[in-house]
Structures are given as C-alpha cells and as structure tokens.
Amino acid sequence: MSLFKKDGDQIKLRDSGQAVRLFIVEQFGFSHFPDGEILKYLDALAENGANGLRVFGFFPFGLGREQEPHVRSGSGFDLSRFNDTYYDYLRKWVEYAQKRGIVVLYELFDSVGVKYRQLENYHPFGQYFKQESEHNRRLDAFTKLGGQLEQLQKHYVSHTVNILRQYPNVIFGVMNEFKGNAKWHYEISKFVRSLAPQHLISGSDDSSPGTDDPNVDIWTIHTGSYDLSRCQSNVGSDVKAFRPKIGNKIMAYSTDGFGNSGMKCETPDAMRKLAQDISANRLQIFRFLDQKAYVSRDDKGNEYPAGSWTKNSQAYETAQVKRANTSTYRAIADVFKPTALPGSVPAQEIVESPKEEGTTVEDQSGILGLFRVAEMPHTHTAVFKDKGGKAIKATTREGFLAYGPYVEGLPNKPLDVYFSLQVDNNTADDRHILSVDIYDSLNQEIWAQKHITRREFPVAGEFVLFKLSFTPPTQSRLEFRIYYKGYSYVAADKIVVADPEKIKLNAPSDIPGSIPSTSPTIPVVKPETPESPQEATPATSDFCQGNEILCIPQFTSEIIKQLGGKSYGGDFSNGRFKPSNKGGIEFEKTIDVGRKFMIDFTIEGNIANVNGGEMDGGKVSLFDILHGKFNLSMQRMYRDYRGGGLFRVIITNNYGSTEGGGYLITGSKLAGNYTIYDWGDEPHRFRIIVQGSTCQLLIDDSYKSKTVSCSGSVSGAKPLKIMIGNRLDRISNQHAITWFKCFKIEYL
The missing domain is CATH 2.60.120.200 (Jelly Rolls)
Known part of the structure; x- marks a missing residue:
C-alpha cells in the first residue's frame, strides 16, 4: 500500500491524513548504472533536505553502457525478456530509498528518449519509431494503440509495476513531458491503476495533450512562465492558467524544462526565491532538476559538457554524486520545508539482509538442504534466469527446467522435499504443465513424483510450494528434478529438503532466510559423467x-x-x-x-x-x-x-x-x-x-x-x-x- 493518498487537490499521508510537502530532486543518470552510486546519492539527498527522487524507466542517453529493463539481443533488444541486472538493482535501491525516507517517482516512459535519432538504437522500443524522422511523428508512432507495440509496452508496465507496487514510497509517472496520442496516456494510466490501485499516478508538462487524464492524481508544470533571462518566477499566474486544465488534480512545479540556458538559475539564491513562490501558492510538490550532477564521458575517461550525446556519438551520459548541487538542495529545503516521511532511518543504522523474524536454530536444523535453481543445470533450450531462479516461457517443447544435484548421505527416515514454483496464469485451462520428482541415479529409481496442472497453483504470479515425501534408501544418489511439459510460463527458484519432525513449510516465506545454499549436512556429489536426463552439459548451463x-x-x-x-x-x-x-x-x-x-x-x-x-x-x-x-x-x-x-x-x-x-x-x-x-x-x-x-x-x-x-x-x-x-x-x-x-x- 502507498504512503500517500489524494484528498481533493491535496496529497496526504494515507494513515494519518497529514498534508505533506515533497521536495523531489530529478536526476536520471544514476539508476541505470549498477555501481552503487545511487545509494550514495540517496544519502546525499536525505542529508541535504530532499525527500524524493525522480528517475526514468529508460535511459538511452547511456549509449549502450547503461542497463535497460530489457535484455539486449544483437543490435537491439528482446522485448519479451527482462534484464535481471536492471531489476535486481532497482529493487535494491528503491528499498534503500524507503529506509532513507525518500519518495521514488518512477517515470515508466520518457518522450525525450524517443525524439532523437541519436538514441534510437539504444532504446528498447527504438525499432517501433526509428522509421520516422520528425519528433512529433516519432512520438505519434510510439503512442499508437491497438497493435503489438501496445502489448509490449503493457508487458513492460506490468512487470515493472508488479515489482514496485510492494514499496509504499513509489509514485508512478506515465511519461515525462508527454506528447502524442492522448488516448494512449489514458490507456496506460488506466492499466497502471488496475495493477496498483493504491499508488498515486503522475503526469507531466503543462503543454501536454493528456492533462485531463481521469486516472492521473498529480500533474506537473514544467518551467511555466519562468523568466530564464532574469531567473524570475511567476508561479501565481502559472497556477491560475493551469488549474482549469487539470481540475482537482494535485498540482506540482518542476524546473524540468530549464535546459542548458537555465542552468545559471540553478543557484541557491534563485531557487530559494522559487521555493518561496511555490510555497506562497500552496503547492505541495517542488521538483528540482539537478543538471549539474550530469557528466558526459567517453570510454577513455574523457569528460565533456552535459548533453554532449547530441553531437558526440562517443559521449554517453551518466552522473556523479560529487557533482550534485547540494547547496541548492539545502536552500530549497530551508524554505520549502519538506515533510519527514514515516519509517526513515539514518544511513549508519541501515544494515543489509537482517535476520528473518522467526528463524531459529531449531528451524535451521530441520532444513537438510536448500538448493538454488539458478545454480542447477537444465536441458530445456529456452530456460532463462528470472525472478531469482530460472524460468521457461510458454512453448510446446518439453525438457528439464532443473535436475541434479546428486545428493548422497541423507538419513534413512521420512523426509519432505519442497519445490518453490510459479505460473503467470492459473485459470486458462487445467493442462498438465510440469512434473516434479525425486530420482535416484544410483539405483535408477523414482522414489516420488507429482504431475502438476495449471489449476493446482492456488495463485498466479507468486511462488508456491509443492511437496513430495519419501524415505531415502541407505545408499542413494538423489536428484530433485523439475520437468517442463509445455504451454505455460513456469518459474522455479528453490528446492528444500526438510525433516518433517522438526519443520513444516506452508509457503516460500517459511523457508528460513539464513540457511546457506546447499547445506553442509548433505554431501553433494558431482559425478565425472553426470547422469543427465537428456544431452545436457551442466558446465555450460549458465x-x-x-x-x-x-x-x-x-x-x-x-x-x-x-x-x-x-x-x-x-x-x-x-x-x-x-x-x-x-x-x-x-x-x-x-x-x-x-x-x-x-x-x-x-x-x-x-x-x-x-x-x-x-x-x-x-x-x-x-x-x-x-x-x-x-x-x-x-x-x-x-x-x-x-x-x-x-x-x-x-x-x-x-x-x-x-x-x-x-x-x-x-x-x-x-x-x-x-x-x-x-x-x-x-x-x-x-x-x-x-x-x-x-x-x-x-x-x-x-x-x-x-x-x-x-x-x-x-x-x-x-x-x-x-x-x-x-x-x-x-x-x-x-x-x-x-x-x-x-x-x-x-x-x-
């Protein structure tokens, strides 16, 4: 559930009803480079008075050096596959932002990355608009409804929103500086609302054709009538002109749109005056684009002015914490006085991977082995890493999603083996889509087996446990296998061997978090010639x-x-x-x-x-x-x-x-x-x-x-x-x- 709710044209804390002020810094050059810099930047924001960060879902300005939401394939992207590196890092830093009391405004799409020809080969959706040369025609192509492009866009939105909706500090933006087909904006915002009904949705740019979108809670003025020659704001007239366009939406103000010519106004004095004007006009959200934090560089380490990607094909855009305009952050915060958000923790008190509540020594002794599917071999040719494990998209081809790991030395007593599995649809039919078994490669016997149909999954989109019970013989070499039968997306992340006298698992969340992969109580043998169920090479499985x-x-x-x-x-x-x-x-x-x-x-x-x-x-x-x-x-x-x-x-x-x-x-x-x-x-x-x-x-x-x-x-x-x-x-x-x-x- 979100921290926030919309109350008329006001933004308030959901639990207390307190009106809030959000000072959101816009800086898009950190989130696509998984080097840890964004964690330092979140600290800098918190320590200098900001309580929000705005980022883009796509950042083609990195010219291929960045991580994008989709997997690269050849000279383009595979839009059916998501990039685990990007999403794992996204989870990490958004969770850290929550602990630091920082709101994340995540713009699902950005119009600027669509407009420019220099970026089309680095944008996952570039193939759908690169045939157009003029900016507006490219945006029209990108926002066309009713075809494959819309389905792929929604596939990305669904994947991203389903990940981020678990974080209460997230606000979803539809598209930065939206231009194009207004009906596309309405459709995407409606889709986001269906996925995350409690989270706020934002739109941007006062000249956008989508300002009357009924699904949007917040709309933002970009620069408005700000006089860049004199660094002089006129927020009152901007609010008066903009209010009829957006009705009772929450109104925000952003310096996005200042451009290079406006950087001279990004000073403590000028922004302090703007913050006073915004406060006087009772706006609750001030967004400040920090252009000084940007840096353009090439692969040799040479640095260039920000925005050099427009003229220099070797200069890609990123950002550096040391360049952040923190003195201006403090000046804005001193006047605007952003609200301290619930749950914020000082950086020195944050520790990663705390011990899971309820995990005891007794729990751990009941787990005889935990095996990560991502580390196990497979034979199916369409297996890919997903959701912390491995998965197969719907196909008619059969094969092993996982086999191994050739375990010896289990106690000769009744044991349980749990398989953590997921499907994306549990209602389409009741087809037999996979089997799990316990196979003894030494005795060439299957000790337990279960054929699983789609409707045996109680929920879709979440991992659930399936259990097999057996008593291993004194001499055995065991595999815990998952065989894919086809016609459904299937994912698997863990296999657990447990002593039912000491522990019973009802859900994946019951698996003790501190158990290491492959418990040392079980000898795991890797035969010189693995007894692979098909022609498979474990050494090349990853x-x-x-x-x-x-x-x-x-x-x-x-x-x-x-x-x-x-x-x-x-x-x-x-x-x-x-x-x-x-x-x-x-x-x-x-x-x-x-x-x-x-x-x-x-x-x-x-x-x-x-x-x-x-x-x-x-x-x-x-x-x-x-x-x-x-x-x-x-x-x-x-x-x-x-x-x-x-x-x-x-x-x-x-x-x-x-x-x-x-x-x-x-x-x-x-x-x-x-x-x-x-x-x-x-x-x-x-x-x-x-x-x-x-x-x-x-x-x-x-x-x-x-x-x-x-x-x-x-x-x-x-x-x-x-x-x-x-x-x-x-x-x-x-x-x-x-x-x-x-x-x-x-x-x-």
Whole structure:
C-alpha cells in the first residue's frame, strides 16, 4: 500500500491524513548504472533536505553502457525478456530509498528518449519509431494503440509495476513531458491503476495533450512562465492558467524544462526565491532538476559538457554524486520545508539482509538442504534466469527446467522435499504443465513424483510450494528434478529438503532466510559423467545470461535452428559440434564493431592435422566474420608457418588485401608464444576481445596475447555473417576438425 493518498487537490499521508510537502530532486543518470552510486546519492539527498527522487524507466542517453529493463539481443533488444541486472538493482535501491525516507517517482516512459535519432538504437522500443524522422511523428508512432507495440509496452508496465507496487514510497509517472496520442496516456494510466490501485499516478508538462487524464492524481508544470533571462518566477499566474486544465488534480512545479540556458538559475539564491513562490501558492510538490550532477564521458575517461550525446556519438551520459548541487538542495529545503516521511532511518543504522523474524536454530536444523535453481543445470533450450531462479516461457517443447544435484548421505527416515514454483496464469485451462520428482541415479529409481496442472497453483504470479515425501534408501544418489511439459510460463527458484519432525513449510516465506545454499549436512556429489536426463552439459548451463548478441550454450541441431543458424554439414553429438569438409554453421548478426565486444568459445580435443600443409588440413578456420571490407577471423596455422602449431587472428578493414590488416600470431617474437603441440583431448577456452580496430586473444587462463590493430577507422553497426568451424567461402579442407562445445558473442 502507498504512503500517500489524494484528498481533493491535496496529497496526504494515507494513515494519518497529514498534508505533506515533497521536495523531489530529478536526476536520471544514476539508476541505470549498477555501481552503487545511487545509494550514495540517496544519502546525499536525505542529508541535504530532499525527500524524493525522480528517475526514468529508460535511459538511452547511456549509449549502450547503461542497463535497460530489457535484455539486449544483437543490435537491439528482446522485448519479451527482462534484464535481471536492471531489476535486481532497482529493487535494491528503491528499498534503500524507503529506509532513507525518500519518495521514488518512477517515470515508466520518457518522450525525450524517443525524439532523437541519436538514441534510437539504444532504446528498447527504438525499432517501433526509428522509421520516422520528425519528433512529433516519432512520438505519434510510439503512442499508437491497438497493435503489438501496445502489448509490449503493457508487458513492460506490468512487470515493472508488479515489482514496485510492494514499496509504499513509489509514485508512478506515465511519461515525462508527454506528447502524442492522448488516448494512449489514458490507456496506460488506466492499466497502471488496475495493477496498483493504491499508488498515486503522475503526469507531466503543462503543454501536454493528456492533462485531463481521469486516472492521473498529480500533474506537473514544467518551467511555466519562468523568466530564464532574469531567473524570475511567476508561479501565481502559472497556477491560475493551469488549474482549469487539470481540475482537482494535485498540482506540482518542476524546473524540468530549464535546459542548458537555465542552468545559471540553478543557484541557491534563485531557487530559494522559487521555493518561496511555490510555497506562497500552496503547492505541495517542488521538483528540482539537478543538471549539474550530469557528466558526459567517453570510454577513455574523457569528460565533456552535459548533453554532449547530441553531437558526440562517443559521449554517453551518466552522473556523479560529487557533482550534485547540494547547496541548492539545502536552500530549497530551508524554505520549502519538506515533510519527514514515516519509517526513515539514518544511513549508519541501515544494515543489509537482517535476520528473518522467526528463524531459529531449531528451524535451521530441520532444513537438510536448500538448493538454488539458478545454480542447477537444465536441458530445456529456452530456460532463462528470472525472478531469482530460472524460468521457461510458454512453448510446446518439453525438457528439464532443473535436475541434479546428486545428493548422497541423507538419513534413512521420512523426509519432505519442497519445490518453490510459479505460473503467470492459473485459470486458462487445467493442462498438465510440469512434473516434479525425486530420482535416484544410483539405483535408477523414482522414489516420488507429482504431475502438476495449471489449476493446482492456488495463485498466479507468486511462488508456491509443492511437496513430495519419501524415505531415502541407505545408499542413494538423489536428484530433485523439475520437468517442463509445455504451454505455460513456469518459474522455479528453490528446492528444500526438510525433516518433517522438526519443520513444516506452508509457503516460500517459511523457508528460513539464513540457511546457506546447499547445506553442509548433505554431501553433494558431482559425478565425472553426470547422469543427465537428456544431452545436457551442466558446465555450460549458465553460459548464456540472456544479453548476448549470439549465445549457443550447447550444440544441437534444434538449438541452431531456433537461433536462426544454418548448418552446412557436421556431426552433432552430446551437445557438441564437429564440422565436416565444407561444413560449418552460419549466422547473420548485426554488431556495433565500434563497441567493445568478445567472442568466447570452447573446443574439446586437439585440432586434427596439426602437421598438415596449407591446403590439406594444416590451416583451418575456427571462425570467420565478414561484412564488406571488415573481416575478423581465426585460424590454426599449418606445419610450415613459423614453426607450426600457432594460432592467427586477423582483423582488417580492407578485406581481400594484406595491406593495413592487424595480424595476431601466437609466435614468441610476435603476440606471445603459444602452440597446440602439447594438447590432448581436454577442452580449451578462447576469448577474442575486440574494440574498433584492435583485438586481443586469451586462451584458457594461461595465455594473454599482445593487442594488435589494423589501419583505418572501424566503427558502426554492421550486419555481419558469422561462420563457426570454417571459412565463410567453405574451401575444401579448411574446416576445423574438433568438437565445439559452446560459443557466444557479447558486448563488454
């Protein structure tokens, strides 16, 4: 439930009915960079008189260095998948803000990030408006109702609001400086209201077409008639002009809209006068945009004036606590006198992860093991990390969401095993959507099993417990498995083994919070050859995090097809791939080659024909990437090449010519000595780190090459062809005869 309620045109505390004043600082450069700076900034706000912070849901001004709500995929975003890194950090700092007595005004959307062409490739929804060039037409495209875009926007809103509605200090904003289709604003605000009926909803900009939105509680003047040449406000006339537009909504005033020309007015004296004017006109919310806290920088550490992203494609926007305009915060607070909010705690008294109430030594002794699903292997190819565990979106494909962990030594007595599971819909049908079981891989027996239908979940969108009871034999090696049957979103986060004589669990909240993952009372055995229920490789189960350009956790023909790849020939076996003559696997992916990215792959077994000649198998390609004149490739070289057994990586912007190319050769007098002559059948990992015209090679943990570069400028997004295991032109006998285990390309 929210801290606040709307009473006529006033904002009040819900419990006491006390009228409140909110001094909300607007600074959008912290929340998308999970480096801990925003926690320091929240301290600075609390210590200098502010009791609110306004942030944006999207921040494309980071030009790709920031975390966005959606997972990056290739040169764009996968709008069906959410970025755990972003949302985990969001939870952390919003909870900290609550403890510091700071309101969070979370703008779900922002019009500025939609307007500018420089930002479209860094905005998760950029594909839906980039075809338009004029600002208003781009906003019209973004606020069009009735299609796929609206559904994807609501998918994001639902996910975000469901997370944030648990925090009483949150106010939801629909869109910063809204322009576009007014009906879109009404629809989104109505949707937010349905998800979080107790929380206040805010709109912004006095010139917006959505000011009469009936679902909005607060509307904000942006600058109004403020005279930037003289730093002189006229709040009285602004209020008089604006009140008929918004009716009895709560009215707020913001300096958002001052722009660079108004920074001269962001001083203690000028803002003290504005605060006096706002107070005299009985407005309860003063929002101050701190432009001085912004900094533009490039990847080399050079700094530029704020807003340089409009002209400099290398200058991304962020913020720094040390730049915060704290003297002006204090001047505003001295006059405006913001309300101290309930529950605020001094920073020095806040401790993270307090012991969960009710957890006792006796409780903990009843838990024989707790296993995090996020750390367990799986076989289903569509598994991704979500909600602190792993999940699968609705699909018809079956497979294990989790298996393992091969437990030995459980007591020979009745035990309970709890599976913490979640679905997003528990009413659509009563289909059998998953099974849980206890499998003994030593005795090859299933000791307990349950088939679960959709309607057996008492609620949707929350984790619930399903229990299996069994008595383990004296000798056993146990797996606790979750098998996905299809047709529903399913998530799992924990599996608990418990002694029913000491503890019974009714809900996930009953699981003692201080129990470590994998209790030391249970020996967990990882067999040399895991008894995987399908062809699975536990070592690569977390290889893909969801934000890669391309990621192949294991090689099967089904996975390659799902990822849009094309196989020209080779063998698939046990999650591995070995190319045949003129074979290989080809993909097409768009990569911004000016950004820092990495190619990361593992092969198993020596590469055949190490003593062969250049054209009879001695020189082979592990991968080949090409577009136009840009080429990046890696070869194992032939016997007579500088002593033989070497690797060579080529980066060039002049493909077809030897002029100007960068050649990374693993010879002792070149990039550093490394050969494959002492290889056996063990796996080896390769990482090629590329940025612009430079590249570097790492092999396992033992070899790091010098950096080489090619001539000419290498930058921009390019639609690249990628061949794994051969050259793109697939010349006879130049395929790499070895087993590829996993392969990915990702931005760093």
